[in-house]
Amino acid sequence: MPRQPLIPxxxxxxxxxxxxxxxxxxxxxxxxxxxxRHQSALFGFLARLAGDRALAEDLFQETWLRVVREAxxxxxxxxxxxxxxxxxxxxxIDALRRRKRWASVSVDDEEAAVQLPDRGPSAADETARRQxxxxxxxxxxxxxxxxxxxxxxxxxxxxxxxxxxxxxxxxLGTALWRMSAALKHLRKELQTMx
Amino acid sequence: xxxxxxGEADAAGAAExxxxxxxxxxxxxxxxATRAALDEFRREPTPKPxxxxxxxxxxxxxxxxxxxxxxxxxxxxxxxxxxxVVIALAGSFAIKFWPQKxxxxxxxxxxxxxxxxxxxxxxxxxxxxxRIWQAKAGGGFGASLDYRIASLHGxxxxxxxxx
Numbered sequence: 067m068p069r070q071p072l073i074p075x076x077x078x079x080x081x082x083x084x085x086x087x088x089x090x091x092x093x094x095x096x097x098x099x100x101x102x103r104h105q106s107a108l109f110g111f112l113a114r115l116a117g118d119r120a121l122a123e124d125l126f127q128e129t130w131l132r133v134v135r136e137a138x139x140x141x142x143x144x145x146x147x148x149x150x151x152x153x154x155x156x157x158x159i160d161a162l163r164r165r166k167r168w169a170s171v172s173v174d175d176e177e178a179a180v181q182l183p184d185r186g187p188s189a190a191d192e193t194a195r196r197q198x199x200x201x202x203x204x205x206x207x208x209x210x211x212x213x214x215x216x217x218x219x220x221x222x223x224x225x226x227x228x229x230x231x232x233x234x235x236x237x238l239g240t241a242l243w244r245m246s247a248a249l250k251h252l253r254k255e256l257q258t259m260x
Numbered sequence: 261x262x263x264x265x266x267g268e269a270d271a272a273g274a275a276e277x278x279x280x281x282x283x284x285x286x287x288x289x290x291x292x293a294t295r296a297a298l299d300e301f302r303r304e305p306t307p308k309p310x311x312x313x314x315x316x317x318x319x320x321x322x323x324x325x326x327x328x329x330x331x332x333x334x335x336x337x338x339x340x341x342x343x344x345v346v347i348a349l350a351g352s353f354a355i356k357f358w359p360q361k362x363x364x365x366x367x368x369x370x371x372x373x374x375x376x377x378x379x380x381x382x383x384x385x386x387x388x389x390x391r392i393w394q395a396k397a398g399g400g401f402g403a404s405l406d407y408r409i410a411s412l413h414g415x416x417x418x419x420x421x422x423x
Binding site for chain 2: 089107110113127201203221227246249250256
């Protein structure tokens with residue numbers, strides 16, 4: 067019989083670390099709370115970064131399985147949210163690299179990064195897709211992956227740019243530039259569609 | 261501007277940006293457009309994972325029982341299995357040793373009788389062979405019969421196990 071819906075994420079009195087500590091002590095209800103608290107942000111990050119719902123479902127599941135498997139190695143000073151998104155980010159980048167859908171971008175490529183991809187042969191497809199997807203989804207789909215990664219991490223995880231820079235292995239300046247380029251791209255795309 | 265948008269700019273940086281935007285229409289317009297784009301993004305419904313995926317994660321999060329917990333859960337079954345083994349062993353020992361205690365004297369008697377029989381057979385066979393040999397030495401039975409007597413003598417005087 068399917069389990070009842072998760073407990074709503076209203077338990078502000080329990081920190082992530084406290085819940086995870088309880089889960090490590092065998093309290094699965096604490097895990098449900100953690101999952102409920104982070105599922106939306108995490109899945110939103112994965113779905114929009116991958117641009118593929120089925121892949122996002124796999125990555126989401128794999129991320130939480132890693133959390134379960136590596137629970138014994140977690141230390142509170144890591145900060146649960148950062149740990150969770152670090153796992154998810156690593157899994158997503160690996161998966162996208164395997165599918166040849168990941169390309170890094172350097173600060174020198176700013177102009178290229180904010181340009182729309184070549185729509186020549188697939189313009190009709192792109193238009194049709196845009197009609198079915200939300201305008202934001204379309205704007206994200208045409209964003210360079212490395213820019214999308216920083217943008218979505220900042221929007222979904224709530225981590226600081228410093229933490230995101232450390233997570234992505236980039237200097238803080240690079241992370242900030244990527245965010246700036248991502249916002250510029252988003253702004254341009256939304257203006258183009260209006 | 262990015263740091264200021266996300267509330268990460270320090271007081272000095274925020275003040276500097278504010279002063280710049282006040283005197284720069286292009287940057288002010290860009291900042292407003294960026295805020296509007298972000299607002300639109302944040303209004304967009306976030307994709308949700310499927311119920312099946314959530315269920316699989318929850319199933320995976322169920323704690324696996326340790327070895328002691330596993331033994332505790334299996335204790336009734338293990339006790340039943342142990343009882344069956346003990347009964348089987350006891351039955352096996354009973355079958356093996358109980359009837360043998362009854363049969364042991366009979367076996368011993370048979371073995372002794374067999375030994376006596378062998379001894380008696382050996383003695384009587386040697387006696388017969390000796391008599392035949394003496395008869396042959398006294399008169400002889402012919403070449404062909406001599407050979408057969410010698411052969412018979414050998415047979416009669418050899419141990420029974422060689423037959």
